[in-house]
């Protein structure tokens with residue numbers, strides 16, 4: 001990105017640019033993409049800005065015009081703005097080449113450097129970050145921002161216990177649940193809370209994918225020692241989306257040793273996954289069994305009340321009043337996951353501010369019409385049959401056959417139950433689509449699954465998963 005040279009170079013360029021940008025971009029974008037950035041250094045007419053991770057690299061392209069405009073308006077003598085990760089940042093000598101922060105003995109030095117840098121750049125209050133943490137954790141994912149409901153109560157309590165007594169409460173803590181249910185939020189909240197209680201604690205948050213990629217690079221560039229140091233010298237390891245390691249033998253082997261090293265030295269491990277340990281296919285048994293050593297906590301989809309509370313909490317953090325009827329409207333129409341719920345709210349806030357109107361039920365209905373239409377797009381019985389057949393590894397035709405073996409009956413009953421829940425088809429219509437079953441058979445199947453679902457956690461999870469897939 002190139003910018004025309006202008007006036008005097010001062011050290012707090014980026015702070016001034018940030019102040020200007022804050023007035024131009026919406027709060028959510030600012031908080032997400034700019035707040036975690038910080039001034040690094042200036043070399044000639046190139047301004048280096050530190051970003052927490054490579055995910056932020058698009059900021060330069062996406063906001064190029066606004067950044068250029070701010071530089072022009074401020075009359076800064078800057079030709080180029082370069083966004084660098086802590087690994088790439090030459091002003092951070094204590095960050096190791098493999099992306100890890102220095103191990104414990106060096107930690108105070110790193111902090112001192114960061115503190116000095118922070119003072120010298122005179123960052124505004126809201127840009128002050130603990131970079132040791134910010135490089136890895138999303139500042140929004142704290143316990144305070146997490147709404148507790150029946151579906152996540154247990155996982156929340158377990159996470160809090162771990163944050164309060166790392167390695168003494170449950171080790172490992174294994175969190176699992178569907179897409180966008182708050183696993184990452186909860187596991188990062190543990191990191192923040194541990195750090196709040198003990199600023200010297202070394203926390204590492206890494207996704208299964210990043211762990212794998214870093215390992216591959218370390219093998220390739222002969223840096224296994226520093227890779228091992230990085231993950232075996234932390235106080236708390238938060239590893240997200242562990243299912244990514246499925247079938248990756250070498251990475252699993254490495255993670256196995258990392259796990260053992262941490263566990264033996266009484267360091268906390270928190271793992272998040274989209275499924276429970278016993279359903280992790282292509283995983284070594286020795287790993288799966290270790291995942292079960294501590295506590296396993298699932299996160300179920302939020303009920304309507306929890307969804308309303310989440311929306312209200314998010315609106316509150318945006319300083320936007322959200323009438324209850326609007327929150328109820330969004331919560332009852334967005335059925336997929338919390339991420340989508342947040343997406344609907346962000347869209348509504350942006351739309352209302354753009355059109356200069358208040359958030360009311362009619363404006364919400366108008367603005368979210370298309371969004372919700374896609375959500376409630378017609379789900380057909382055929383689609384349900386396909387999803388169920390795939391889930392149980394059978395053919396759709398088998399669901400319709402006159403076969404009363406248990407392997408066929410249970411999936412068929414589940415499919416009928418889903419057809420009743422997710423389509424508007426009548427009982428006779430459902431019966432017809434399952435090989436001409438009588439409507440009383442359909443009724444019996446639905447009642448049976450409805451009852452079993454309350455007590456059988458595995459069944460309940462399978463149904464939730466199918467609903468998620470279909471949605």
Ligand SMILES: Nc1ncnc2c1ncn2[C@@H]1O[C@H](COP(=O)(O)OP(=O)(O)OP(=O)(O)O)[C@@H](O)[C@H]1O
Nearest residue numbers: 145146147178179180181182183184185310338339
């Ligand atoms: N109970 C909750 N209270 C407040 N916010 C929540 C809650 N659950 C989820 N969220 C929000 O929903 C979004 C998605 O959550 P998160 O990324 O933690 O989901 P996830 O389970 O890790 O999903 P994935 O499997 O896709 O990684 C986040 O912005 C998170 O803050």
